[in-house]
Amino acid sequence: MNICIASMCKSNQIVKAESILIDGIKLGLLPDVVTYNTLIDGYSRFVSIDRAYDILNRMKEAGINPNVVSYNSLMSGSVRKSSLSKSLQLFDEMTQLGISPDVWSYNKLMHCLFKLGKPDDANRVFKDIVENGEMDCCMSTYNIMINGLCKNGYVSNALMLFRNLQRNGFVPQVLTYNAMINGLCKARRLVMKCCFRCGKLEQGLDLLSEMRSKGYTFDGFAYSIVVAALVKTGRIEEAGEIAEKMMSNGLVPDLASYNTMINLLCRKERVDEALKLVNEIDRQGLCDQYTHTIIIHSLCKDGNFVDAKKHLDYMNTLGFGFNLVAFNCYLDCLGKAGLIDQALKVFDTMEVKDSFTCTILVHNLCRAKKFIFASKLLVFYIKSGFQILMATQRAVIDGLSTASYNNEARKVKSKIWKARLKH
Template identity: 55%
Template sequence: MMVCRLSTLLLNVCISSFCKVRLLGRAEAVIIDGIRLGVIPDVVTYNTLVHAYCQFVSVDAAYSVVHRMKEAGISPDVVTYNSLISGATRNHLLSRVLDLFEEMLQEGIHPDVWSYNILMHCFFKLGKPDEANRVFQDILLSDLTPHAATFNIMINGLCKNGYTDNALMLFRNLQRHGFVPPLVTYNILISGLCKARRVGQARRILKDLGESSLKPNAVTYTTVMSCCFRSKQYDQGLEIMSEMKSKGYTFDGFAYCTVIAALLKTGRMEGANAFMEQMMNSGIEMDLVSYNTLLNKLCKEGKVEAAYKLLDEIENGGLLCDKYTHTIMIDGLCKAGNIAGAQQHLHYMNMMGFQENLVAFNCLIDGLGKAGEIDRAMELYNSMETRDSFTYDSLVLNLCKAGRVLCASKLMMKCLREGMILLYSTRRALLDGLRSSGFTNEARKLQSKIRLARLLR
């Protein structure tokens, strides 16, 4: 009996190893070989397969394993259904999640706290915070003991669905009832507050964390620091950075780039250069990816002059700018309203030998359209050898805004013939534009073509 048990354990270890590296066919073959040798699979064997199929194939493929379990005389357990529900959640299949939960109850399997955690996460993920809150209340009113993950899911879900005040209130209530939040809970709340631009409250939570028995980690500091910089509270962000360094935390490439970008935005070139030097002295090389990250941040803030200075520094440092570097500059110039500068940079990009620059063309087409220069955008479109759905999306939307809905409709038809379906918002804008301009027949034909294209896709 002991030999058989050890053999099944070895079988499960082998199957788990194959599943982790996505070799599900080999895992299945091991089960077949094991049965031939008299090694009987157990519920763990099949649960490992169910979990792997949910992760790497589909919920349907995983569910077929449940039928095989039952045929082998092995009853699925709560772990089986938790894996299936988690897989359905990952794929945003709410109705499937609810069906599986109901099936588990009908099978006489009692959901555990993880079953409810997954269900709660599913509701949050699909933008249904009220339903998620009801599940949370069910956990509190049941005999189940909530796990720290239960509270983390709740706080994270509330923040992501725009209920940051409720997340903060829940956090404080849990503390009053004796819950000692782990560091991950603090980090989730701080991240949620930062994303909601609640810098003051994020810093207060960081202060509370510093006064507790826990210590903030590099993730905590970097999150708050980035939030301060995004909110243009540069001095506060640099204070966080100083505190982080004084406590001996090592900066990674992302943290360095965040600080350097903030210094560049405030015109502190000497400070930025000093940080670049520190970064390189710490063994982190300032490669082109790091420079591109900084350049992108500057362009998004409309700091075009600082971006040009950084571009000069890249080239003077001996690095060769790539297609992405130049595209960032073109996009930044367009967003800053400097269309002439963007066109000059595109010409310079072509002169440097970057011929395949579809993304750069798309940025300029969008910039021209938004600047009301739709004819020039069309000229640029006609000169392009390659186009993608972003090209058409931008043109169609800007043509609609300019009132040229028939021209936009022709472009949409061409796009559909090439097998591309544009964004829902673009399709809606065009159909609404055609109808409001009196072209109802054209709108009907276009809607029919869109439906057909979606069916054939």
């Protein structure tokens, strides 16, 4: 009976699970704590925490006491439903009932505390477990601690814990290494040969080398973090070396890493190198619209609008369809370069327009001191339901006032207000 109920619960057929329970009772098969715990897990996964909690009352009516598994299932469900405070309440209720938490109860408690931004409380729970010595921490406990400390900005504490655990025989998993690498990168303690902004060297590299020396697979996620970190500090050559090593191990850098490298090459005015890299990854079928948009934006910033337009047309031949982000970028650069008439022509030919498109045009018309035209377009697009940035609206009204079009400025304010009320 329990196996059948568990199967129904796992396949989100709670009604059938309840029917099996009823049939079992009719046949003289009385449910036990496992039966009810299975239902608690099913209800918490697929229905609601409140319905799962109601099972506790049914257990009491049947003369069966809830156990630690009952409350662990409820706590897990609360975490899945993002009811973190509810999970903490369940933990307190469990201890008040005299049910001793196990290591998984504490794991869930620490996870909730970290998610709620209470790393000190989570660390206190961890110390209590270790110092009491009543139960052995599992690998998940250490991973939760290291990951939680990193995500809450306590990377130094995570690294100290990592080293202390190693000295006591803890063997890290790939997940543990990834958590540390990610934490180091986010804290600007970047890995490999680059100097950390905080002046500390090689901490990330130590972890990576240690990972390799122990025979762990250095997966694509970790490689991509390292490549992105190196690129952001301008270490293109080192990033290239890591990418080559990654590919020699049968892995391919993700598109985000490539896009970061292309973006930095463009910022350093090495557009030719960026284009070569685009062509290389294009042959691998990795390019997306954002990749090409980076190139278009770089060409526009250099004032090379002819090649930028050619690249826009080239994108259409690749089957990407209309790239609104790239066109918005092209339109904005034309306006900022003072080529407002050309920008208007591009605007008229665009197949798709969004609020950013309209905001860009209106703002650049203000740059060109075409305030009357800008005000007419502003009112038209607000009436049409587009969300024009408040800064752009102020630029139009202030521009009209500065140009002594005070009556027009008042009219525009009134029309904008009426359009807001309508929408």
